[in-house]
Amino acid sequence: MKRRSLFDRILLALALLALAGPARAEPDAAKLFADNCAECHGADRLGRLGPALLPENLGRMMGTRAAAVIADGRAATQMPGFSSKLSRDEIAALAAYVSSPLPAVPAWGAAEIDASRVVHATAPPLERPRFEADPMNLFVVVEAGDHHATILDGDRIEPLARFQTRFALHGGPKFTPDGRYVFFMSRDGWVSKYDLWTLTMLTEVRAGINSRNIAISRDGKHIAVANYLPHTLVMLSADDLSVEKIFDVKDRLGTSSRVSAVYQAPSRNSFIAALKDVPEIWEIATDPNAGPVYAGFVHSHEKGMIEALPSSQGLFALRRIETPEPLDDFFFDPPYRNLIGSAREGRAIVVNLTVGRDIKQLDLPGLPHLGSGISWTWNGRLVMATPLLKAGKISVLDMQDWSQIKLIETPGPGFFMRSHENTPYAWTDSMMGSGKDTLSIIDKRSLEVVRRVTPEPGKTAAHVEFDRYGRYALVSIWEDQGALVVYDAATFTEVKRIPMSRPSGKYNVWNKITFSDGTSH
Template identity: 85%
Template sequence: MKRSCLSDWIAVALTACALAGPASAEPDAAKLFADNCAECHGADRLGRLGPALLPENLGRLTGARAAAVIADGRAATQMPGFAGKLGSDDIAALATYIASPLPSVPAWGPVEIEASRVVYAFAPELDRPRFDADPMNLFVVVEAGDHHATILDGDRFEPLTRFQTRFALHGGPKFTPDGRYVFFMSRDGWVSKYDLWTLTMLSEVRAGINARNIAISRDGKHIAVANYLPHTLVMLSTDDLKVEKVFEAEDRKGNSSRVSAVYQAPTRNSFIAALKDVPEIWEIATDPNAPPVYSGFVHSHEKGMIEALASSQGLFALRRIEVPEPLDDFFFDPPYRNLIGSAREGRAIVVNLTVGRDIKQLDLPSLPHLGSGISWTLNGRPVMATPLLKEGKISVLDLQDWSLIKVIDTPGPGYFMRSHENTPYAWADSMMSAKKDTLSIIDKRTLEVVRSVTPEPGKTAAHVEFDRDGRHALVSIWDDRGALVVYDAATFVEVKRIPMSRPSGKYNVWNKITFSDGTSH
């Protein structure tokens, strides 16, 4: 496969390819798709040069939105509009067809994954990057508006390069411990390896059909891919993206589940996986010399006892931790002894990873976004804060006894919260509300909002990330003609504004590889 195929893949989002001819009164959507769209998107709708056309992969791009793309085309891509060639009934039929689920979970195992692997270049042996910027203070900026990424010098705030990515990157890029390589993942399950020292795309592989996120092991040798479709957790080698192991996501009783997320637990030399549909958490060892683990602790409230079930040891040994109900959206305390997971709305469960069972249930109404939680030390005690998705509030919890310390009011419901160990302030957005353009700056010492900033009135401001030293805060304006706005983190004065196409997220190398307390992991 030539490198140009990557550009073709990105350029086509929802193409009708070569649809022609008069629309029938009752269009046969399956035939329309097979005759005209399969060449780009695959006869099975799993994607080819174009992305997969499945409801799980399209997200909110369904119904009228999908029909509009087919009719009018897609900006910043090669997707043309077909309103002049297709009748409205044909367009509506195609939009309905791609929004329908497949009749069964398709096969996508080691054979299919390996067959998709593409190598574009090989990384040379280098002692240092081929540029003079600090490699530990680079930002990787995902521009969702036109499916590009920008590598930004975090000292000068100047782009080093900009390149196309796969369609709809998802879950945040991840870095090897030395900061040289970054891995992207698309909603279609494509994992891409990029060399930050040479600014070169090296290789790609499709590890799933609909994927949620990736994580890299502490030693930087393994990648875990969490898949909704099929129900798998895939282990890849970071060296060449070859398959190392595929876990079928099933609980002890054989019930299948989507894998909603996977995380690195650095102090434990393991991955932690969240299962969407069954009451289990998985811990997978990433140390080849790991001692024996347990397949889980079955906590029987009726019998009042805990049974330890022995399992294997070493690399990828699986430990099952049973919980009262399925958990999602994890937050880990800094030592990675405990995690908090969202259960049903208004309730969260604390799981102690050392003993392997739930130890506390918390009332957290208004749907906390735990995955965006941050931690710091307040009056000598570790605390965490999490925004709420249904109210303009932030909950602050004591991480020793899990008590609620304070609820901080914000202008409206938000999604992201960020800080840095070298700043006394935390920044939170209100992007889920009418005040989507306003960020609240909270003093971590007093738990009071001390300032609000509005980068651009009327446009969504979100996803703050700090530079390596915590001296600057970078804010995204989520618009196709958006920008990255750089603020002085001490004075809150705007320093620079860099035009970008919907910069949905930006990720600082140093903060990510050191697991800064103020950023998501």
């Protein structure tokens, strides 16, 4: 075969290029964002009228899901579709852009939090609610499908109000001890105060950029906010959501950490914080008269040694409890003497909060979802039960010696488990597996599954919650075109269902403020 000359090869290459047409330039994602998204979501992607567009805040709504929302918009929100304005490549470039992390963590301190404040209304002085329903038997139902919440009369199981919330509420609402106010938190850090007696949104502030959950102090005066971004634990006044203190979260050696969760420990008058990246648990006093607490250690580079930090006392005094490794997803025994937390996959560690150290290590294959655990008395012994996220089983533990009593088989891995003091049954879902449409009902006396219910074949059934008296079990059909299904807790028969958009959680005022053994805290 005759070899082509260099000139011939160049001519051939030019011809092929001509046939291929002009090369397409890659879309400029930053400019596309500035032109189409910044007005609502902020030029810095930290949110404005719309939510923050960061991978930490979007959760699973990235990649192809983000592209679908950009193209088609989002129902029941102000998010329009851009499929008629932008090409497929431009939409893909935008989706990749908002799914990428920021080059640096922006500042978000007291000044930024205070500047974000939105005051919608002022709460009037009242002796009782402006409606006839029992204020202690109300439910707050979070509808994740279209970012709304419904206030439900727990006696009649009828809605009293429905209102739009911030984007992607996360971590469960918290109630003041008198049941009048409820506080919400969104994934992108907005804390909202709502008046249940007047059914009115009052005040909102943005306490973080990516937040995990909130807790309220036993006296109802302080709100703690656990943040992934920035690495802070923020204390707010429950009265007006003003900043009281910000902890820059670092371990005793100065290693920065995300805060994966914060909890109220009512009998201890404190908050307990789980740190994601360092082997410490923090306890923060919520009693202004708290005595001295030992604050921990700090590394002295000048002296090349570990030095003791001075003790602190009073409101927000910090106590550090060292653990063998970082712990997450806590469950507390009812007296709040011990907590059990998840470590590596299939491993859990029990920490005695009184002595401030770990006392037991457990192997629980299947990844326990401890934050959804419940407790009750069985044969004169206090026990707890927790779903396993990677196995169709419920693990039942003796809380005296933390031995495993039984593994209860379910149709598939579950996420939530609930019960009530006035019912002998515990309900658990199987939403993480092929049996996602079926709930298992366990007799707390025999530790056996006695019934299974399927609210709607093929549709995800999840998150059971009971009313104040344990008469009704409320179940979510966790779909955009979903429903709240109400069961008689004694006969397991359906009482009614209310259409809702992906009802992700139901929170009963009485069960939450009394720390019912059958519900998460």
